[in-house]
Every structure is written in C-alpha cells, then in structure tokens.
Amino acid sequence: VEPFPAPERWMIFLHGILGRRVNWRSFARRWVDRMPGWGAVLVDLRLHGDSQDSGDSQGLAGPHDLASASADVVELARAIELEHGGRIAALLGHSFGGKVAIGVADALRAEARGLERLWVLDAPPGPRTQPRDRTTEQVFTALAELPGSFVERREFIEALVERSIARPVAQWLATNLVAIEGPSGEVRGWRFGLDLVALRGLLDDFMVVDAWPALERVADAGTEVCLVLGGASQAVFGEQREHADRLACAGRIGVIEIPGAGHWVHVDQPAALLDLLVAPPPTCERGQP
Numbered sequence: 001v002e003p004f005p006a007p008e009r010w011m012i013f014l015h016g017i018l019g020r021r022v023n024w025r026s027f028a029r030r031w032v033d034r035m036p037g038w039g040a041v042l043v044d045l046r047l048h049g050d051s052q053d054s055g056d057s058q059g060l061a062g063p064h065d066l067a068s069a070s071a072d073v074v075e076l077a078r079a080i081e082l083e084h085g086g087r088i089a090a091l092l093g094h095s096f097g098g099k100v101a102i103g104v105a106d107a108l109r110a111e112a113r114g115l116e117r118l119w120v121l122d123a124p125p126g127p128r129t130q131p132r133d134r135t136t137e138q139v140f141t142a143l144a145e146l147p148g149s150f151v152e153r154r155e156f157i158e159a160l161v162e163r164s165i166a167r168p169v170a171q172w173l174a175t176n177l178v179a180i181e182g183p184s185g186e187v188r189g190w191r192f193g194l195d196l197v198a199l200r201g202l203l204d205d206f207m208v209v210d211a212w213p214a215l216e217r218v219a220d221a222g223t224e225v226c227l228v229l230g231g232a233s234q235a236v237f238g239e240q241r242e243h244a245d246r247l248a249c250a251g252r253i254g255v256i257e258i259p260g261a262g263h264w265v266h267v268d269q270p271a272a273l274l275d276l277l278v279a280p281p282p283t284c285e286r287g288q289p
Helices: 021-033 049-053 066-084 096-110 135-145 153-162 167-176 196-208 212-220 239-249 270-278
Strands: 009-014 038-043 087-094 117-121 177-181 187-192 224-230 254-258
Touching: 009 021, 009 066, 009 096, 021 038, 021 049, 021 167, 021 270, 038 066, 066 087, 066 096, 066 196, 087 096, 096 117, 096 196, 096 212, 117 212, 135 167, 135 196, 153 167, 153 187, 167 177, 212 224, 212 239, 239 254, 254 270
Parallel strands: 009 038, 009 087, 087 117, 117 224, 224 254
Antiparallel strands: 177 187
16 A cells, blocks of 8 residues: 555556556556545555565465456455555556456445446456457567576566567566575576466456446446547457447446557556546546437
8 A cells, every 4th residue: 555644535556467566656646646535555466566475375366367356456445444444436457457447346336335436447348359459469478488587687678679579568577577686685687577377367367258247337336437548559449449439328437538548548648647537527528429
C-alpha cells in the first residue's frame, strides 16, 4: 500500500502481463495528489514482482489462472479495509489486469460491496484467440531464447533489441531482472526473474475467458464502468469493439478512446489518462444510437 494518509476510499491499480506494481507508482502519486480523500493500492499480481516472495510457506497455490488472480485481489481488498480503514471504491486494470479487475469487481458485487468505478484499460473483455497485435507473443518468444544470465543489465536489454523488441519495451522488461549474488552478497550478474511457463498459462487463460457477462453484471448493479482504449491500439477490435459500443449506446458503460495512445495508454498519454480519471462522474462518453 502506498503511504498516503488515512484515505476514505481506495483505488486498486492492476498491471498487465509481465508488469509489476512499480509500473504505476509515479502515475498513482499524481492521481492521488488530485483526488483528496483517496488512496492508491498498487498490486503485484500472482507470479509477478514481489508476489513471488510473499513469505507464505505454501506460496500462491494453483491453478494459476484468471480466477485465482482475481481471488487474490479480493482477499487483498478485504485486508486493506480491515488494516487501513476506508473502503475499496474503484478498480483500474490494464490489459491482463483489466480482465482481473472485472473478476474482482464482480466478486465484490456478489458480496454487496459494489464499486463506484471500474476502469478497464485497453483490455478485450471477451475471448481473444486471434489478436491483431502480436507484440506479447513476440516478447514471450524473445525471452525464451535468451541465456539464463547476464553480466550487466544492459546486455539483457540489447539482447531483446537484437530480437526486434522495441527498446522501451526491453527497458520495461528489465525491471523484472533479479540480481545473482555471490557468497559475500556481491552482485555477480542478472537473470530474468519471472516464470515464463507459468505466465504463459495465465496469458492463455486470459485469451479464452469471456468476462463480458461479469462486466455487464457490475455495470447493471450501479458501478460506473469505463473501457478506455488507446486510439492507436489494436487490442480491442471487431466483435469485441462492437459489443462495447452496443453497451455504450444503451448507456450501460462508457467507451473512450485516447488519441495518440497505443496499448500502454498510461505510458503513451499519461496526462490525458490522468485528466480522465480525476474528472467527476459521469466521466464516460456514451455511444450514439
């Protein structure tokens, strides 16, 4: 939990596949500065970041899938309210984290603990078996080809760039490097710290799960639901986009495109996204019949 003073309401921020909570730290601080009475909870989803070192002797039990990732966050939400006060009032999830956020919101709705807002950033709520954007697949392939360790962090980045991974993406992936320590604690090298096989299972589940029914239940229960899309992204297209627009036309959810943003909306257009998140409700544009 970020150390903000005694918030009355919390928003949980969920990263995408291969990400970690620190990816949202600077953005969340700017958001809290403009949202009096709110606090931010930045989460490392299962198999990501510090969730791998929870200290629990049993670790995070499988199966490692979307439902389990959502259940983790529901448990965290209860703990936040119990230990820090206030209430979980909003969720924001990007990409893989967007589908996790939908599952969390639906579980809280079932417990009569509905949210005020649910922000789903550039994530297709329905199955996506034939994505247009193959960047994630390319990243997994490149990571699987890398050697097990590197003497310096820059060698890891350069190895990915040589495999046609964009340098900003390679630098972002380098945040998952773990130091290899010698007998005296000195750093002898670096290794990629995530389990690619297990993460592939998470990603495969993300691709096939249909979260539209859950999203619609959450929206119909009174939560303001907004699907935020990068104007230059291809993550939500075809029937997925048509489904979203039908719900928007009916006034059930909002759909907003941020011009100039690709899939990483919060990286490409952070100011525009921040302005959107701090606007008073209703923030979401409704589709036209």
